[in-house]
Amino acid sequence: MPFSLKGKVVVITGAAGGIGSETARVCAGLGATLILVDVRSPHEIADELRGTGASVQTAAFDVRDxxxxxxxxxxxxxxxxxxANAGYCPWDDWNDPEWDDVFHETVDINALGVVNVLRPAFEKMTQxxxxxxxxxSSVAGRMGGLKASPHYVIAKGGVNALVKWLARKGAPYGVTVNAVAPGATATNMVRNQVFDEQAIPLGRMATPREIALPIAFLCSDAASYICGTILDVNGGVYMN
Ligand SMILES: NC(=O)c1ccc[n+]([C@@H]2O[C@H](COP(=O)([O-])OP(=O)(O)OC[C@H]3O[C@@H](n4cnc5c(N)ncnc54)[C@H](O)[C@@H]3O)[C@@H](O)[C@H]2O)c1
Structure with missing residues (x-):
């Protein structure tokens, strides 16, 4: 069963959010033992999945720490x-006087936060x-996004570059590193934002499940020879 995650210990950051919690549901369905992380304990999704018989632990910390x-x-x-899914996307204008502060916060969460969790994970996996x-990642880091601000675009572009760097470093140890780059997806992150769905070839935003399924695929043995790839899941907004 190459798509199975039975017996695999899977850590998901940002697990209280839309894509993270759906990824937890899909991975639990594939048999994973889950450790769910968010800045506040992701107890709701953990309780839901325990109710289905899944093995789930939780942890609460800020990925910037x-x-x-x-x-x-x-x-x-x-x-x-x-x-490494935890992320933050402010919708401000780069002319705002506070924009520089938001820039640092955005890069700290979306880029440094990813390094903070992957560095010790890499150590463990290489051993x-x-x-x-x-x-x-995000389509924003591939083609600028449909309406993202530049701090988010810069941070996610950095994540895409990090995939390549880390994939080369991990491959000799049997550690594969890949990313999913979603397009606009119906979660809290885009709540109150209006997207021009005409600009999306498939004519609609993604559901969280449509992002979670490709993430789970990359987690599985079915993806054993995929190394350093950014899998675009964006309804055709960006075709690589
Ligand atoms: N929703 C979209 O349209 C979209 C598109 C492209 C990429 N993404 C990416 O998908 C990922 C998941 O986003 P989502 O749409 O589920 O958003 P979401 O807001 O529903 O979930 C994000 C989660 O990350 C957590 N988080 C934020 N900052 C954190 C920190 N400092 N430490 C720990 N946890 C933190 C939040 O608490 C939240 O639970 C993000 O990396 C996001 O950038 C989302």
Whole structure:
């Protein structure tokens, strides 16, 4: 069963959010043992999945806190898969006087936060000589997005570049590193935002499940020879 995650320990950051919680549902359905992380405990999705018989632990910390990330990953006994999904997308204008502060916050969460969780995960996986890392990037980092601000575009472009760097570093150890780059997806992140769905060839935004399924694929043994790829899941907005 190459798509199965049975027996795999899967860490998902941003697990309280739309894409993270749906990824948790899909991975639980594929048999994963889950460790769900968010800035506040993702207890609602954890309770829901425990109710279906899944094995789920939770942790609450800010991915900007390097020590918290290292302490957390240091005490995880085994780690087969990590999904670096936590993210933040402000919709401000770069002319705003506070924009520089928001720039740092956005890059800290979306780029440095990813490094903070992947660095200790990488250490563990290279020692195990096996592992899968799946980063959640964005179409914004591929082609500028439909309406994203430049701090988010810069951060997600950095995530796409990091995939290549880390994939080369991990491959000799059997650690694969890939990303899913979603287009506009119906979660809290885009609540109150209006997208021109005519600009999307498939004519609509994605559901969180349509992003979670490709993430779960990259987590599975079915993706064993995929290394350093950014999988575009955007309804045709950007065709690589
Ligand atoms: N929704 C979209 O249209 C869309 C499009 C492209 C990419 N993405 C990316 O998908 C990922 C998931 O986003 P979503 O749409 O589910 O949004 P969401 O807002 O529903 O979920 C994001 C989650 O990340 C968590 N988070 C934010 N900052 C954190 C921090 N500092 N430490 C720990 N956790 C933190 C939030 O608490 C939240 O639960 C993000 O990386 C986002 O950039 C989303």
């Amino acid at each position: 390097r020590k918290a990330c290292e302490d957390f990953l240091g005490q995880v006994p085994r780690l087969d898969v990590i999904v 195990q000589r096996a592992g899968r890392m799946v980063l959640v």
